[in-house]
Amino acid sequence: MPHADSAMIPPGMDKIAFWAHVHEQLSHLLDGQRNWVTNLANASSLVFNALQAFPEFGTGDRMVNWCGFYLNSELFPPPSLTAPMATEDNRFARLLLGPFCGKPACQLINVSPERARGVCADAYRQKKTILVQDVEAYPGHIACDGETKSEVVCPLLLTVSGEERAIGVLDLDCLGLSGFDERDLDGLEKIAKLVVGACDW
Secondary structure, three states: OOOHHHHHOOOOOOOHHHHHHHHHHHHHHHHOOOOHHHHHHHHHHHHHHHHOOOOOOOOOOOOOEEEEEEEHHHHOOOOOOOOOOOOOOOOOEEEEEEEEEOOOOOOOEEOOOOOOOHHHHHHHHHOOEEEEHHHOOOOOOOOOOOOOOOOEEEEEEEEEEEEEEEEEEEEEEEEEOOOOOHHHHHHHHHHHHHHHOEOOH
């Protein structure tokens, strides 16, 4: 089966069946590959295109307009010697834009305690999924796309030496108010857990 067919959605699915189907398709795409860049690229593409094909999200003011990842900057190649180095108080802690589908997005998000703002920073720092029904009402919201009305962000949680660490987030935006619900949250948390377990970090 061509890889692109993974994003095809059988007709008549409800949301619970939809997310189970996407999870199964993604597990096949990730099988045998451990590189996080490759896997997150396929994950963002699969989720975005599957949502575009799903009637509840695919058209009009209910459309999901962005799906992607922000990752802890430590996972990226090291900066040049002229760039500011992180200090022990973590003043320069940040998330960098990773693989995504949608319009160009914010390149970095500060997550250090005194500078953190926005849904992604909060989900990362709190290590919990945040569902926002109206982004304009969310304190400190960062507007990468002014058309976005609602958002859901899942942290990517990795257990290292028995301690759970946030290493990034999975972020989805929607053109409609209250675009996501608890069924989407549950499906996306399972996607995030699958992605984390499938990669070498």
